[in-house]
Amino acid sequence: MDRRKADAVLRKWKHDPTCLIEILQDIQDEYRHLPQDVVRYVADSLCVPVERLYHIGTFFKAFSLEPRGRHVLEVCTGTACHVKGAPRVLDALSRELGVEQGGTTDDGEFTLEAVRCLGCCAIAPVVKVGHELHGGVRAARVKSLLKKVTDD
Amino acid sequence: MTRPVTRISLKRLDAVGRAHREALSRFKGLLLVCTGTGCVSAGGFRIRDGLRELLRQRGLDNEWLVVQTGCNGFCAMGPLMVVQPEGIFYQKLDEKALARVVDEHLAGGRPVTSLMHRDLVTGDPQARMADIPFFAKQQLIALRNKGLIDPEDIESAIAAGGYRALHKALTSMKPAEVLAEVRRSGIRGRGGAGFPTGLKWQSCIDVVMRTGQPPVIVCNGDEGDPGAFMDRSIIETDPHSVLEGMLLGAYALGATEGFVYIRKEYPLAVERLGRAIEQCRERGLLGRRILGTDLSFDIRIHRGAGAFVCGESTALMASMEGRVGEPRAKYVHNVEAGYMGRPTVLNNVETWDNVPVIIDRGGAWFGGIGSGDVSRDPWGGSSGTKVFSLVGNIENTGLVEVPMGIKLREIIFDIGGGIPDGRQFKAVQTGGPSGGCIPASLLDLAVDFDSLTRAGSMMGSGGMIVMDDRTCMVDVAKYFIDFLKEESCGKCTPCREGLIAVSEILGSITRGEADEEMLVELEDLCGTMAVSSLCQLGATAPNPVLSTLRYFRDEYLAHIRDRKCPAGVCKPLIRFEITDKCTGCHACSINCPVNCIAGEKQAMHSIDQNECIKCGICREVCRFDAVRVG
Numbered sequence: 001m002d003r004r005k006a007d008a009v010l011r012k013w014k015h016d017p018t019c020l021i022e023i024l025q026d027i028q029d030e031y032r033h034l035p036q037d038v039v040r041y042v043a044d045s046l047c048v049p050v051e052r053l054y055h056i057g058t059f060f061k062a063f064s065l066e067p068r069g070r071h072v073l074e075v076c077t078g079t080a081c082h083v084k085g086a087p088r089v090l091d092a093l094s095r096e097l098g099v100e101q102g103g104t105t106d107d108g109e110f111t112l113e114a115v116r117c118l119g120c121c122a123i124a125p126v127v128k129v130g131h132e133l134h135g136g137v138r139a140a141r142v143k144s145l146l147k148k149v150t151d152d
Numbered sequence: 153m154t155r156p157v158t159r160i161s162l163k164r165l166d167a168v169g170r171a172h173r174e175a176l177s178r179f180k181g182l183l184l185v186c187t188g189t190g191c192v193s194a195g196g197f198r199i200r201d202g203l204r205e206l207l208r209q210r211g212l213d214n215e216w217l218v219v220q221t222g223c224n225g226f227c228a229m230g231p232l233m234v235v236q237p238e239g240i241f242y243q244k245l246d247e248k249a250l251a252r253v254v255d256e257h258l259a260g261g262r263p264v265t266s267l268m269h270r271d272l273v274t275g276d277p278q279a280r281m282a283d284i285p286f287f288a289k290q291q292l293i294a295l296r297n298k299g300l301i302d303p304e305d306i307e308s309a310i311a312a313g314g315y316r317a318l319h320k321a322l323t324s325m326k327p328a329e330v331l332a333e334v335r336r337s338g339i340r341g342r343g344g345a346g347f348p349t350g351l352k353w354q355s356c357i358d359v360v361m362r363t364g365q366p367p368v369i370v371c372n373g374d375e376g377d378p379g380a381f382m383d384r385s386i387i388e389t390d391p392h393s394v395l396e397g398m399l400l401g402a403y404a405l406g407a408t409e410g411f412v413y414i415r416k417e418y419p420l421a422v423e424r425l426g427r428a429i430e431q432c433r434e435r436g437l438l439g440r441r442i443l444g445t446d447l448s449f450d451i452r453i454h455r456g457a458g459a460f461v462c463g464e465s466t467a468l469m470a471s472m473e474g475r476v477g478e479p480r481a482k483y484v485h486n487v488e489a490g491y492m493g494r495p496t497v498l499n500n501v502e503t504w505d506n507v508p509v510i511i512d513r514g515g516a517w518f519g520g521i522g523s524g525d526v527s528r529d530p531w532g533g534s535s536g537t538k539v540f541s542l543v544g545n546i547e548n549t550g551l552v553e554v555p556m557g558i559k560l561r562e563i564i565f566d567i568g569g570g571i572p573d574g575r576q577f578k579a580v581q582t583g584g585p586s587g588g589c590i591p592a593s594l595l596d597l598a599v600d601f602d603s604l605t606r607a608g609s610m611m612g613s614g615g616m617i618v619m620d621d622r623t624c625m626v627d628v629a630k631y632f633i634d635f636l637k638e639e640s641c642g643k644c645t646p647c648r649e650g651l652i653a654v655s656e657i658l659g660s661i662t663r664g665e666a667d668e669e670m671l672v673e674l675e676d677l678c679g680t681m682a683v684s685s686l687c688q689l690g691a692t693a694p695n696p697v698l699s700t701l702r703y704f705r706d707e708y709l710a711h712i713r714d715r716k717c718p719a720g721v722c723k724p725l726i727r728f729e730i731t732d733k734c735t736g737c738h739a740c741s742i743n744c745p746v747n748c749i750a751g752e753k754q755a756m757h758s759i760d761q762n763e764c765i766k767c768g769i770c771r772e773v774c775r776f777d778a779v780r781v782g
Contacts, residue, residue, distance in 0.1 A: 020474035021457050025416060052475075059476040059641075061458030062416055078378035079581060079617045080543035082631055088768050095745055095767075116460065116635070117378035118417055120189050121541055121615075122227030122549035131419070133193035140743045140773045 001037040005030040010045055017046045024053065025062055033064045061116070069104045069111035071149050073097075074128040078117030081125040088139040089125050090114055096142055109150075159436030161444040165310065165319050172311035180215040181258075182236040184299055188223025188388055189381075189420055190550075191230035199231045199245050206254045216258055219308070222389025222424075224299035225551040226286055229269065234299060239280045242267045272547060272569050286548045289567050291521070293537045294342075294505045295553045297390040303424050306431040309392035315437060317508035318399050322445050325511075330404040331357065334507065336515030338526025338535040342382075343372055343463070343500030344586065344612040345688070346601040348530035352497055356405055356487040359495040367407045368491045370498040371398055373414035373421070374468060376460040377584025378635065380615030382539040383501035385551050387414065387421040390505070391428035395451065397504030399442070400511055402449040405497060410451040413468055416458060426453060460585075460639035464687050465490070465498045467641065478641045479687035500613065502539055523557025523600045534600035538614060544581075545620035547572045554599070561595040564618060575620035578719075579703070583612030585632045585639075586692035588699025589625060608699040610692070624721035625704040626711055630658040632696035636689065647690025650681040654697060661708060662722040664715040671708060675701065720781035723766045730757050730770075733778035740770035740779065 009026040013019040023042065028034055034057050043050040057063040075081075075090045090112075094100060097110050104111040120126050123135025129149050137145060160168055176182065183203060187196045200220050207213040224232055229243035235253075240263050242253060249267050257263050268277040269284050278284045292298065302308040309315075321330050335350030360367050371394060375383040387394060398410050414422055429451055432438040440448045459477045461467045467477035469491045490496025510518045519526045524533015534556035540563065543549050547569030554563060560580060564570065571577050579589040588609035590597065597603055601611045619628070637651040657674050660666040678694030685691040701708060710716050717725040730740070730749075734756040741749040741757060748764050751757030759770070771779040 018472075018474040021471055022455060025455060025457055055476050056457075059459060063457065079584075079615065079631070080379045080549075082378075083544050083617060083619050083623050083628075085768075085772070088772070091767055092745070092769065115417075116376070116458070116639075117380070119375065119381035119384040119415075120193060120227075121379050121381055121543035121617075122190050122551070123193060123230070124543060124549075126193075133189065135190070135193050138772060139767065140769045 001035065001041065003041060006038050006041055010042065015046060017048050020046065020048065020053070021056060021060070024056060028063050033067045066104070067108075070109050071129055072111045072113060073149075074113050074115040074118070075101075076116075076118045076120075076124070076126040076128065077114045078119075078121055078124070080121035081117075084124040085139060086125040089127065089137050089142060092139040092142045093127075093146075096146060110146075157434045159434075159444075161436070162319060162323060165315060165443065168307060169311040169313075172307040176217065176311070179217045181217075181238075183216055183218045184221050184224075184234040184236060185218060186222075186224040186230060186232050186299060187220040188227070188230075188385060189418075190223065190227035191232060192420070194230045195246070196231045198247075199233065199250065202247055202250050203233075203254070206250055207258075210254060210259060212254065212258055219302050220304070221299045221301060222303045223385040223551060225295065225385075226284075226548065227551065228547070228549040234281055235263075238263075239282060241269055241279070241281045241284060243269055286550070286552075286567055286569065289562065290553050291537050291555050292553050293509050293518075293521075294386060294502050294539050295389070295551070296509065297393065298385075298551075299389070301390065303389055303391055304427055306392060306428065306435060306437075309390070313512070314392045314508075315396055317511040318396050318403075318437075319443070321400055321403055321511055322443060322447065327404045327406065330400055330511060333511055333515040334404070335530070336527075337510045337518035338515075338530040338533065339503065339506055339510065339518065340530060340534060340601060341500055342502035342506070342538065342613065344377075344583065344610065346534070346611060349499060349503055350530060352487060352499070353401070353405060355485070356495050356497045359488050360406060363495070365494050366409070367405050367495040367497065369398055369401050369405060369407045369410045370468070370472075370491065370496060371410070371412040371501055371504050372463065372465070372468060372498055373412055373418075373501045374456045374463045375415060375418075375501075375613060376463040376639075377613050377615050379541065379543055379581070379617040380584060380613050381541045382551065382614045384415075384418045384421050386501050386505050386539070387418070387425050391425045392432075393505045393508055394425075394501055395428060395432060395438070397507035398451060399437070399447075399449060400507050401497065401499070401504065403447055407497075408448050408450070410449060411454055411472060411491070412451060413454045413456055413462070413472060416455045422453065422455060429453070459641075460635075461641045461687075461689055464689060466687070468498070469496065476641075478643045479689070481686060502614070506536060521555050523598055524602075534602065538599070538611070540614045540616045542568050542616050542618070544617040545571055545575065545623070546618040556600045557598045559595070560590065560597050560599055563599065563616065564595070568618065571618070571620050575622065577618070578621050578623055579619045579625065581609075581617040581619065581628065581696075582615065583610035583695070584615050585636050586610060586688065586695055587612045587615075588695045589619070589628060589703065590699075591703040593703075608695065608702055610695070622719055622721070624662075624717050624719035625700040625707050626658065626661055626717075627719075627721045629697045629700045630655065630662055633658055633693070636693045640689065644686035644690060646681045646684040647686065647693065650677055650685075650690065651693060653677055654681075654694070658697070661711045662717070663724045664711060664722075666712050668709075668712055671701070671712070716782075726766060726781050727761060728759055728764060728766060728768070728770060729780050729782065730759060731778050731780050732756060733776045735776055735778070737775070739773045739775065743769050743773045745769065
């Protein structure tokens with residue numbers, strides 16, 4: 001386990017247990033999931049029962065206990081995206097990648113996720129790849145979207 | 153250019169704004185480039201940087217200044233920019249278009265007609281923002297600075313009147329007078345419930361007087377309603393107005409500590425708000441002895457980790473304390489024991505954003521806008537304006553602000569431009585998962601807290617999702633129930649189990665496996681959840697079901713009796729067919745993921761029903777409307 005990243009996060013939040021959710025968000029960003037040994041290390045460092053961390057880690061959507069792929073595809077399933085065809089986009093991506101929503105491809109390249117409203121409803125349907133938003137996505141065009149992601 | 157950062161005093165505030173305005177006035181004009189999230193996804197930052205580079209190359213950068221602004225509101229047309237002082241509006245920009253704007257308009261003095269917005273009916277170009285119906289019918293209070301200031305520059309905010317209300321309060325008003333103005337305005341909470349803000353503040357002050365405990369103020373930016381992005385846009389556009397509102401709250405309530413709870417899913421808003429807070433600290437607008445007075449107040453950001461239920465105030469505070477976001481019963485109100493057991497006032501982003509205007513222009517002025525009469529009783533009406541995210545199957549998607557009491561029809565058809573592709577309006581969904589669907593027969597309904605509730609929906613935080621005749625209302629009801637089933641925290645049984653049972657019934661209806669008795673069971677379950685759930689998530693969860701049953705019962709019956717989905721959405725009940733409009737262009741057969749469409753070139757194609765997975769891609773790619781669903 002690389003503790004340096006965890007230590008840096010803990011220092012940033014001054015080892016304050018009331019900031020636990022913020023700390024875990026930064027851990028998630030650093031490690032792309034909540035690794036078991038890091039969670040235990042954070043719990044010990046903050047003198048908080050490890051159960052509480054898992055309670056939080058399984059309650060909020062931002063956390064994942066499994067490693068995510070190199071590219072995380074977040075298909076927005078907010079209401080505007082829903083009426084504009086998000087389910088079709090999600091199905092098409094799932095077919096194309098051969099994984100169900102929430103799953104990661106065997107090569108670890110892509111994780112496909114259906115997420116709640118990303119708040120850019122005016123350009124629905126929306127798919128977020130990493131930090132980049134793609135608006136007006138059509139099911140028939142997901143192949144070219146995936147190609148663009150891989151090429152970048 | 154870095155200037156030394158100095159703390160601003162009460163006396164100097166005006167001079168800081170004046171200096172910024174003078175600096176801007178030295179330019180021939182301003183190029184206001186939208187860098188709200190919608191435009192950024194379409195290349196807003198590229199447009200901003202490209203424009204700066206072009207101006208430099210052409211030697212025009214001393215004449216024209218590029219200002220990055222927050223969301224302009226007309227997201228459907230992004231990336232976009234406005235050329236000041238004339239207010240010429242350019243839309244759907246790319247690198248080529250920029251060169252034309254620079255060469256023809258800025259250098260040549262001839263605005264580029266082909267990049268302007270066009271009238272939806274006549275096709276005539278509409279040069280100025282004020283000419284475009286989308287903008288013309290709006291009334292801006294909360295979004296007063298949208299598209300006008302640089303959200304990352306405190307001086308830009310001050311030059312536009314930012315912190316003027318705080319100045320007024322600190323120099324000429326007692327805390328009780330600030331509270332009195334907020335009460336006089338009759339403003340009701342913009343987060344959804346519509347509780348009068350002044351009353352909330354008053355009860356908090358009463359508790360503080362009684363107990364002596366220091367109060368906390370919280371800004372709720374956990375905008376979880378799907379289809380709503382008002383809070384996000386307000387923070388990305390004008391974070392200082394929200395901070396100023398909170399400062400005025402701190403002054404009125406005697407608070408020294410404040411929090412903004414904001415969704416992690418909104419990275420740009422988190423970044424801009426963080427920067428605004430930093431700038432305020434540097435300039436002496438947050439921290440100790442604000443503007444050189446006795447007021448001390450600071451704000452911390454808490455990023456929400458993704459849980460819809462955290463929009464509920466007690467769940468939000470639990471998560472701010474580092475615990476999971478489970479609500480508690482509210483027999484003890486937050487104003488008595490909220491964050492860390494202290495008296496806490498929690499208001500929505502948009503509510504805080506309105507406070508500076510109320511103080512600046514007076515509560516009576518604000519109370520005069522909107523519907524009903526709030527001069528004696530805040531419950532007597534809905535004062536002020538409301539920001540809506542106008543999205544879904546509508547021509548002009550974007551963010552709009554209108555006076556309370558405006559008719560739905562005006563929002564959807566006059567501002568929104570109606571339904572695209574020649575489709576029919578079917579319903580508009582308001583209030584998020586706690587709201588309902590309003591049918592065409594109620595298009596003349598006044599949009600305010602009380603009329604929407606009477607119609608079986610609710611104001612909610614301001615999502616307004618327009619649906620056309622291709623939307624299945626049973627599917628929409630199931631969509632919201634499934635959303636809430638996922639998001640229910642599971643603490644109380646009616647919500648946790650009720651949602652599962654309701655979802656199962658709706659599922660059997662959409663699969664054509666239900667009988668009419670199940671509708672009775674459905675209504676029963678909804679009634680039980682409404683009266684017995686612990687928090688409003690469960691208590692209002694039945695609304696999408698009840699409102700669709702009320703207005704679209706025929707559609708439920710079509711699923712049950714005829715085993716048909718009239719809108720062509722529910723997969724087990726539909727089949728795709730190619731009609732004689734087909735030109736044999738192969739678009740569908742090439743794109744079909746299971747290769748079940750066959751046909752010679754320029755001859756009518758057909759779908760192998762045994763292989764078809766009903767993905768709908770053929771209908772999506774057909775340019776001749778030849779794929780029928782039935």
